Amino acid sequence: MIDLRSDTVTRPSAAMRRAMAEAEVGDDVLDGDPTTRRLETRIAELLGTEDALFFPSGTQANQTGIALVTRPGTELLVEANAHLVHYEMAGVAALSGVQIRPIPTPAGLLTPELVTGVLRPPSPHVPKPSALAIENTHNAAGGRVLDAAAVDAVMAAARAAGLPVHVDGARLWNAAAAVHVPPARLCRGAETVMVSLSKGLGCPVGSCLGVRRDARERAWEIRKRLGGGMRQSGILAAAALYALDHNLTRIGDDHANATRLAELVSDHPAIRPSTPETNIVMLDLTRERDTAERVIPALAAEGVRVVPFGAKRLRAVTHLDVTRADVERAAAIIRKTLG
Numbered sequence: 001m002i003d004l005r006s007d008t009v010t011r012p013s014a015a016m017r018r019a020m021a022e023a024e025v026g027d028d029v030l031d032g033d034p035t036t037r038r039l040e041t042r043i044a045e046l047l048g049t050e051d052a053l054f055f056p057s058g059t060q061a062n063q064t065g066i067a068l069v070t071r072p073g074t075e076l077l078v079e080a081n082a083h084l085v086h087y088e089m090a091g092v093a094a095l096s097g098v099q100i101r102p103i104p105t106p107a108g109l110l111t112p113e114l115v116t117g118v119l120r121p122p123s124p125h126v127p128k129p130s131a132l133a134i135e136n137t138h139n140a141a142g143g144r145v146l147d148a149a150a151v152d153a154v155m156a157a158a159r160a161a162g163l164p165v166h167v168d169g170a171r172l173w174n175a176a177a178a179v180h181v182p183p184a185r186l187c188r189g190a191e192t193v194m195v196s197l198s199k200g201l202g203c204p205v206g207s208c209l210g211v212r213r214d215a216r217e218r219a220w221e222i223r224k225r226l227g228g229g230m231r232q233s234g235i236l237a238a239a240a241l242y243a244l245d246h247n248l249t250r251i252g253d254d255h256a257n258a259t260r261l262a263e264l265v266s267d268h269p270a271i272r273p274s275t276p277e278t279n280i281v282m283l284d285l286t287r288e289r290d291t292a293e294r295v296i297p298a299l300a301a302e303g304v305r306v307v308p309f310g311a312k313r314l315r316a317v318t319h320l321d322v323t324r325a326d327v328e329r330a331a332a333i334i335r336k337t338l339g
């Protein structure tokens with residue numbers, strides 16, 4: 001089975017499991033876990049933030065970031081198809097008392113004009129915005145990237161409007177690799193930054209939130225309230241440190257594999273692939289009779305797993321556990337299955 005459903009399906013390698021087994025641990029809630037602290041310091045360096053905190057999931061780290069940068073009864077400006085809008089169980093409303101102000105974009109990419117375009121003239125009759133969130137890469141848009149100039153421009157628009165920025169960087173590693181800059185370059189000016197370790201890097205669990213030094217205590221408090229305080233978390237942090245040492249530099253291979261997959265199906269009349277910028281390929285089914293609901297089980301029966309992203313759209317994601325040969329075989333199976 002070639003599993004292209006997500007870059008979260010990777011299994012920890014034998015070497016990663018060894019690093020986990022040998023991790024030095026403490027009690028991170030009680031008085032600190034040394035391996036977790038090493039990871040947080042390393043992540044803060046990579047993101048260019050003053051500090052960082054380890055979380056069990058990207059959702060919890062995102063929600064903590066949003067709680068830090070917003071106030072109840074205000075609006076969070078965010079691209080209309082962001083993960084924060086569709087896949088976090090209305091968390092910003094439930095947990096932070098914040099309303100989402102979706103910013104429609106043609107292809108998932110925010111611009112300063114689109115951001116300023118949703119700002120209402122101040123009035124006692126309308127809600128105030130309190131923050132902006134940027135998703136980079138943008139999952140629903142097919143892993144598209146805001147490069148350094150685009151990020152700077154959006155940050156400047158937010159700054160001019162007095163809005164702090166949260167970066168949902170679940171796949172920030174991919175964005176940075178795609179535009180050949182260090183991850184910190186895509187976070188310049190952000191107040192909080194979430195990065196995942198369980199996507200693309202091959203870890204079983206984990207995300208981090210980059211924060212300012214003076215926000216750490218409050219971030220800790222929110223994480224504890226959400227049930228995210230972990231004890232011997234060094235076992236998980238060790239996997240992340242292993243991944244940063246061994247898997248970060250190869251992430252561009254996933255992008256090349258995604259491009260290869262798209263190329264290999266591009267001349268098939270029943271399918272229109274996106275042009276991948278990173279590790280996600282969207283495959284649109286062009287024939288009337290083909291639907292995601294019908295095609296996905298047919299592909300799975302032949303050995304390729306993908307997920308639906310709309311009635312006639314499939315998403316395929318390349319990752320650490322699929323090789324170039326797997327991708328070539330997947331393309332052949334897709335072609336054969338679609339006839």
Ligand SMILES: Cc1ncc(COP(=O)(O)O)c(C=O)c1O
Nearest residue numbers: 057058059060083135139168170
């Ligand atoms: C863009 C984006 N943000 C946040 C998350 C949430 O991460 P997690 O699944 O670890 O909660 C995801 C997960 O798919 C994501 O794609």
